[in-house]
Amino acid sequence: MVRSGSCFLWLLFAFCSKATEYVVPVKDVAGFFAKLPKDATYVSFSAAAVYKCDGDIVLPDVQLLVIDGKGCKLVLGPNSNGFTRRITDQADAAKRTGSRYTIRDFASIEGGKKAIDLKATLGSTVSNLRLVGQSEAAIDLRFALMTRVENVLVTKPAKRGIVVRIGDWPGATWSNSQSNHTVVEQCRVYAMATTTQAFTVLHCNGVRMIDCISEGGPCDHDLFLSAAIGGNEDQPARNTVVKQFTLSNFHVEHAVRKASIHVNMPPKAVVDLSQIYWNGPQKAPVISYVSGQLNLSDIGWFTDDMRIATRVTSPRINIDRCHSALATGDRVTNGGVRAGVLQLVDPLPGHTALGLRYVRVRTPSM
Numbered sequence: 029m030v031r032s033g034s035c036f037l038w039l040l041f042a043f044c045s046k047a048t049e050y051v052v053p054v055k056d057v058a059g060f061f062a063k064l065p066k067d068a069t070y071v072s073f074s075a076a077a078v079y080k081c082d083g084d085i086v087l088p089d090v091q092l093l094v095i096d097g098k099g100c101k102l103v104l105g106p107n108s109n110g111f112t113r114r115i116t117d118q119a120d121a122a123k124r125t126g127s128r129y130t131i132r133d134f135a136s137i138e139g140g141k142k143a144i145d146l147k148a149t150l151g152s153t154v155s156n157l158r159l160v161g162q163s164e165a166a167i168d169l170r171f172a173l174m175t176r177v178e179n180v181l182v183t184k185p186a187k188r189g190i191v192v193r194i195g196d197w198p199g200a201t202w203s204n205s206q207s208n209h210t211v212v213e214q215c216r217v218y219a220m221a222t223t224t225q226a227f228t229v230l231h232c233n234g235v236r237m238i239d240c241i242s243e244g245g246p247c248d249h250d251l252f253l254s255a256a257i258g259g260n261e262d263q264p265a266r267n268t269v270v271k272q273f274t275l276s277n278f279h280v281e282h283a284v285r286k287a288s289i290h291v292n293m294p295p296k297a298v299v300d301l302s303q304i305y306w307n308g309p310q311k312a313p314v315i316s317y318v319s320g321q322l323n324l325s326d327i328g329w330f331t332d333d334m335r336i337a338t339r340v341t342s343p344r345i346n347i348d349r350c351h352s353a354l355a356t357g358d359r360v361t362n363g364g365v366r367a368g369v370l371q372l373v374d375p376l377p378g379h380t381a382l383g384l385r386y387v388r389v390r391t392p393s394m
Contacts, residue, residue, distance in 0.1 A: 029062040057081040057102075066086050068394045073134070074098040084109045089127050097134030097157070102138030106163070112145035115352045118199030121148035121171050128152045136160050136228065137164065146172045147195065151274040155179050162186065166217075171195040182217040182226075184244070189217035193230040202231045209234040209335045209374055218244035231267055236274045250280050253299070254292040256318075262376065264319035265292045277303045287337065293320030295344070302326045306334065311375065313337035319392075320344065328393055330354040337373035345370070352392040356384055359381030 033265040049070045052060055058081055064071070069092060073079055082105030087093065095111065104110055111131055115121045115170055128151045136158040143159040144167040151174050158181045159166040166182040167190045169175055170280040175192075190212060195205030210232065217226035219242065226242040227250065229235050231304055242250035255267035270293060278301075288306065293299050302325040306314055310333070315322075317338045322345045330351035347354055356368040364381035365372040372382040 047150070047219065051075050052079070054079060055091055058083045058085050061087065062084050064093075068093065070094040070096065072096040072098050073100045073102065076100065077101045078103065079260050081108060083107070084114075087111060087113050087127070087129055089124055090129075091126065092128055092130070094130045094132075096132060097137075099135050101135050102137045104137065104143065106139060106141070108138060108140035108142075109145040110140050110143040110162075112142070113147045113149070115147050115171075115195070117197055117198050118195065118205060120202075121195055121197065121200070121205060124148045125150045125171070125173065132156050134158070142166065142168050144168070146170070146175065147244070148172075150174055152176075153178070155187070157181070158183065160184065162163050164188065165191045167191065169193065169207045169210060171200070172207045172210065175207060175210045176213070177211070177215060178213045178216045184218060184220040184223075186220070188223050188228055189219070189223070189226045189242075190215060191225075191228040191230075192232050192235055193228065194232070202255070202267050206269070207232045207235070211236045211238065212240060213238045213279060214240065216241040216243070216367055219247040220245045223247035225249045227251045229253050229273065231255050231270060231291055233270045233377050237276070237278065238274075239277045241279045242280065243279075246283050248284065248286045249288065249290050250284060251275065251278075251289045253290060255294055255297070256292050261290075261292055261318065264376075265294050265297075266340065267294055270294055270297050272298045272300075274300045275302070275304070276300075278305070280304070280306045281308070283308065283310055284312050287316035289314065290316045290318075291320050291322055292318035295319055295321070297321060299323065300325070303328075305329050310334050313371075316373075317343050317345065320378075322346070323348070324354065326393075327351060334369065335371050336369050337371055338382070339372075339374055339376050339377040339379065341372070341375070341381060342383045342386050345388070347387075347389045349393055350389075355389050355392060356387055 030325040141164040163186045165188040255265040255270040315336045327350040330353045
């Protein structure tokens with residue numbers, strides 16, 4: 029009899045606490061999310077083909093919330109941060125990383141300062157979106173651990189496309205609020221004339237970029253990778269908790285203003301860059317190097333006019349299974365600043381001549 033009573037209570041609890049689906053109303057999108065019932069696990073934008081929202085869409089604290097665009101277009105106001113969270117300080121952020129979100133299947137999210145502004149989350153996914161014309165960043169991930177961003181098309185961001193970084197609220201530092209082990213896969217950024225960085229990764233460990241594209245108008249950088257404390261790019265990075273980064277199968281379809289890939293990682297951090305294709309001439313360096321253990325591999329297309337710029341005397345670079353044009357030769361020329369593809373450019377104080385002691389070129393492909 030006790031067992032039967034327990035089963036009845038369990039069934040009653042399960043019935044009363046079932047997961048519930050909700051449809052986002054066409055009017056007052058932000059208000060709907062602000063008052064989202066506690067039992068909601070899935071919301072859909074299925075009431076109209078076009079939604080509009082002038083303000084922030086603040087996500088609630090939940091174990092999991094699926095946000096399904098159902099193929100609609102969402103138009104944001106110029107001051108909107110899109111799908112976002114409000115974090116007061118690092119103590120607040122640390123308490124709220126148990127929430128995770130799946131944001132998917134919007135035909136487009138247009139306008140706003142940002143479309144996706146995820147903070148203090150673990151294991152969220154952002155997939156199958158077109159993000160158009162955001163003024164600050166299309167996607168901004170801060171303390172968004174193990175986030176997966178996949179099949180996202182970013183079109184004409186005014187400044188930055190996809191950003192993976194640490195928190196910037198009170199108490200957040202370069203070691204306590206990272207977006208570690210985030211994956212950006214099959215994403216494209218189509219830049220415009222004002223775009224600064226297509227992809228940005230700051231102070232985050234274990235990030236992987238796979239099968240991505242940077243194209244459109246000229247931007248400052250296709251990838252800006254740094255762990256320089258305080259954002260000081262005039263000195264080698266000194267973040268002690270960033271150990272590795274991976275980029276593979278990256279396609280660059282345009283020219284850039286400053287450098288295609290900027291690398292300033294801690295001296296012992298492994299930076300693996302493989303299967304990169306720069307389509308067309310590049311007046312700016314294809315890589316601007318400051319610090320890190322840089323491994324270049326399986327780059328089968330490289331032209332004589334392309335170059336790697338280093339700001340330090342002794343770069344740590346391994347080149348393996350790459351085109352023979354991607355080589356340094358056996359000596360330094362041009363008054364101590366040039367060795368084949370490698371060139372000392374805008375050197376840091378005290379770095380006056382290029383050295384090849386820590387540069388290795390192995391098994392050129394042709």
